[in-house]
Amino acid sequence: MSELLNVPTMADFMAQGKQPEVLFWVGCAGSFDDRAKKITKAFVKLLNKAKVDFAVLGTEESCTGDPAKRAGNEFLFQMQAVTNIEVMNAYEVKKIVTACPHCFNTIKNEYPELGGNYEVMHHTQFLKDLLDEGRLSIEGGQFKGKRITFHDPCYLGRANNVYEAPRDLIQKLEAELIEMKNCKKNGLCCGAGGAQMFKDAEKGDKEVNVERTEQALDMKPEIIAAGCPFCNTMMTDGVKAKEREDDVKVMDIAELIANAQDL
Amino acid sequence: MDYLPNILFALALFIGIGYFAKNVKKLRRNIGLGQDLDISDNKPERWKNMARIALGQSKMVRRPVAGLLHVIVYVGFIVINIEVLEIIIDGLLGTHRIFSSIGSLYGVLIGTFEILAVLVFVAVIVFWIRRNIIKLKRFWNSEMTSWPKNDANYILYFEMVLMTLFLVMNATDIHFQEMHSGNVISQFIAPWFSHFSEGTVHLIERSAWWLHILGILIFLNYLYFSKHLHILLAFPNTFYASLKPKGEFNNLEAVTKEVKMMMDPNVDPFAAPAENAEVPAKFGASDVQDLNWLQLLNAYTCTECGRCTSECPANQTGKKLSPRKIMMDTRDRLEEVGKNIDANKGTFVDDGKQLLDDYITREELWACTSCNACVEACPVSINPLSIILDMRRYLVMEQSAAPTELNNMMTNIENNGAPWPYNQMDRLNWKNE
Numbered sequence: 001m002s003e004l005l006n007v008p009t010m011a012d013f014m015a016q017g018k019q020p021e022v023l024f025w026v027g028c029a030g031s032f033d034d035r036a037k038k039i040t041k042a043f044v045k046l047l048n049k050a051k052v053d054f055a056v057l058g059t060e061e062s063c064t065g066d067p068a069k070r071a072g073n074e075f076l077f078q079m080q081a082v083t084n085i086e087v088m089n090a091y092e093v094k095k096i097v098t099a100c101p102h103c104f105n106t107i108k109n110e111y112p113e114l115g116g117n118y119e120v121m122h123h124t125q126f127l128k129d130l131l132d133e134g135r136l137s138i139e140g141g142q143f144k145g146k147r148i149t150f151h152d153p154c155y156l157g158r159a160n161n162v163y164e165a166p167r168d169l170i171q172k173l174e175a176e177l178i179e180m181k182n183c184k185k186n187g188l189c190c191g192a193g194g195a196q197m198f199k200d201a202e203k204g205d206k207e208v209n210v211e212r213t214e215q216a217l218d219m220k221p222e223i224i225a226a227g228c229p230f231c232n233t234m235m236t237d238g239v240k241a242k243e244r245e246d247d248v249k250v251m252d253i254a255e256l257i258a259n260a261q262d263l
Numbered sequence: 264m265d266y267l268p269n270i271l272f273a274l275a276l277f278i279g280i281g282y283f284a285k286n287v288k289k290l291r292r293n294i295g296l297g298q299d300l301d302i303s304d305n306k307p308e309r310w311k312n313m314a315r316i317a318l319g320q321s322k323m324v325r326r327p328v329a330g331l332l333h334v335i336v337y338v339g340f341i342v343i344n345i346e347v348l349e350i351i352i353d354g355l356l357g358t359h360r361i362f363s364s365i366g367s368l369y370g371v372l373i374g375t376f377e378i379l380a381v382l383v384f385v386a387v388i389v390f391w392i393r394r395n396i397i398k399l400k401r402f403w404n405s406e407m408t409s410w411p412k413n414d415a416n417y418i419l420y421f422e423m424v425l426m427t428l429f430l431v432m433n434a435t436d437i438h439f440q441e442m443h444s445g446n447v448i449s450q451f452i453a454p455w456f457s458h459f460s461e462g463t464v465h466l467i468e469r470s471a472w473w474l475h476i477l478g479i480l481i482f483l484n485y486l487y488f489s490k491h492l493h494i495l496l497a498f499p500n501t502f503y504a505s506l507k508p509k510g511e512f513n514n515l516e517a518v519t520k521e522v523k524m525m526m527d528p529n530v531d532p533f534a535a536p537a538e539n540a541e542v543p544a545k546f547g548a549s550d551v552q553d554l555n556w557l558q559l560l561n562a563y564t565c566t567e568c569g570r571c572t573s574e575c576p577a578n579q580t581g582k583k584l585s586p587r588k589i590m591m592d593t594r595d596r597l598e599e600v601g602k603n604i605d606a607n608k609g610t611f612v613d614d615g616k617q618l619l620d621d622y623i624t625r626e627e628l629w630a631c632t633s634c635n636a637c638v639e640a641c642p643v644s645i646n647p648l649s650i651i652l653d654m655r656r657y658l659v660m661e662q663s664a665a666p667t668e669l670n671n672m673m674t675n676i677e678n679n680g681a682p683w684p685y686n687q688m689d690r691l692n693w694k695n696e
Contacts, residue, residue: 028681058691062680072655109511154634159510189576194633199668202630205581
């Protein structure tokens with residue numbers, strides 16, 4: 001399967017004197033985390049299928065600095081930001097798509113002041129555009145009528161008011177979209193944000209991801225849909241903690257669409 | 264001697280408003296202790312936000328029960344205060360119900376006030392029951408003991424008494440009752456006093472009138488010491504609140520300067536600083552003076568409703584962090600600093616305390632997921648997250664006091680451009696796996 005993936009780099013494009021339509025910012029999770037790599041590949045398959053002229057930075061990509069900034073290390077954040085901006089500006093990047101809401105938020109909102117001005121999209125927004133433009137189509141297929149609940153990533157939803165693109169995509173799968181008690185503006189965090197992903201939680205009586213997973217399981221879903229690699233990890237762990245991994249799957253929206261396409 | 268009531272009234276008004284003005288000055292001084300922040304952009308949008316969120320209560324009604332009750336008290340408060348204008352004129356001039364000469368409209372006005380007074384009274388009773396009988400969880404968190412708990416109840420008692428006095432004042436006003444216009448509620452209370460002599464009824468009316476206006480002046484002065492300041496500060500607070508996407512955290516300018524210097528190959532790293540160089544800014548915040556004035560205004564605006572804390576994922580899962588406590592601690596420390604300045608002839612003398620550790624613990628700060636639920640929940644656009652972030656910045660950049668795991672994460676980013684120990688050269692390996 002992997003030989004089918006066509007993943008050119010910005011350097012490849014430059015060597016040919018061309019510009020891609022969009023830069024796919026893979027992010028650290030998408031590059032290194034085993035679960036997130038599957039999301040990356042699913043998204044690339046969709047890009048290939050829709051014949052999108054995209055490129056990645058590959059080894060020239062580096063952490064956006066989001067976890068450092070939220071942890072309080074503004075120095076490290078700005079060092080990362082300035083370095084990344086230098087690379088992207090050298091390639092004259094105009095448009096970026098990413099499957100990570102943290103990268104999305106940081107590049108979109110915090111890079112402009114430091115000299116990085118790009119049009120930034122979350123992959124669910126980008127996929128929705130591809131569908132609307134007719135470059136990609138979904139045949140209901142295997143998700144028709146399935147109960148799917150969407151967990152809003154904080155950095156996509158509350159932080160940037162993107163609530164509809166992921167939901168529109170789920171509905172295009174002809175699945176039954178069910179909303180949790182806390183959704184959209186009131187969505188409950190998965191527990192990973194603000195650099196919590198990289199440390200143990202403070203003392204309490206419960207893990208945040210378990211609380212959120214319980215809210216999701218209350219809806220009796222067959223699939224918990226996510227739009228963030230960190231949320232995905234947290235919800236997957238939550239489902240395991242509740243011993244429900246046999247009947248409830250945690251999947252990224254890109255995976256749902258790629259699977260519907262049988263890619 | 265005929266002018267004695269007028270003189271007493273003028274004196275009460277002078278003292279009541281004068282003392283309040285003095286405390287407003289102190290309030291402004293304390294908020295001014297914060298760092299500069301230029302918020303002069305987008306005025307039209309800011310006015311719109313203030314009209315929608317503060318005046319229009321748009322975020323209050325997201326919780327329908329509390330929201331509706333609050334709208335009643337709020338509308339009642341504003342509308343009934345038109346009556347205060349008449350009371351002040353009457354008090355100063357020695358007239359009685361000077362507006363009654365406007366005719367039937369007067370009846371309509373007072374009738375509206377009376378209905379609102381009853382509605383406010385009922386709403387306040389429900390508020391009291393929610394706090395003290397039903398004991399809603401958000402009113403019983405650990406920071407809601409002693410003064411904060413009593414403060415909330417005192418405000419409710421105040422409002423009950425003021426509304427009662429207003430209705431009694433109307434019910435015992437024989438002249439007003441004889442007008443048979445506007446006494447929609449008080450006509451049913453008037454009979455309770457019918458067995459008293461006319462002189463006694465008049466005495467009750469005068470007492471209620473005086474207690475009502477004195478009560479209002481006392482309440483006005485209570486504001487500064489209470490969480491109830493929100494009735495005034497909600498307006499500037501919603502006006503100055505951030506218009507940016509919630510996910511956007513500010514980039515520290517002082518850091519940008521240093522980063523630019525580090526990246527500039529032409530800068531001599533060993534150059535001595537210029538003679539008139541500013542003292543390098545402190546990174547982040549360890550005390551209230553390190554926060555900006557908007558964050559301090561936020562702290563005075565907080566009315567401790569606890570919607571932030573009830574939405575906080577950390578608090579919901581039993582962690583110590585409570586965004587409301589962050590705001591309360593900031594205000595308490597700011598008040599302490601203000602008193603210190605007052606006691607030391609206008610300069611702050613180090614008292615060996617600070618906001619960090621003495622008020623807000625590290626455990627609270629590190630429990631935050633930066634999810635913005637608290638910011639979204641606040642009905643008056645307070646941002647507890649910005650204070651948490653500034654205090655983390657101090658811990659990390661001034662003290663190198665991040666939790667070990669976070670230090671590992673940051674070292675990884677520094678060395679190999681990812682929060683995990685993977686080689687940057689392996690970033691595209693997924694393609695072939």
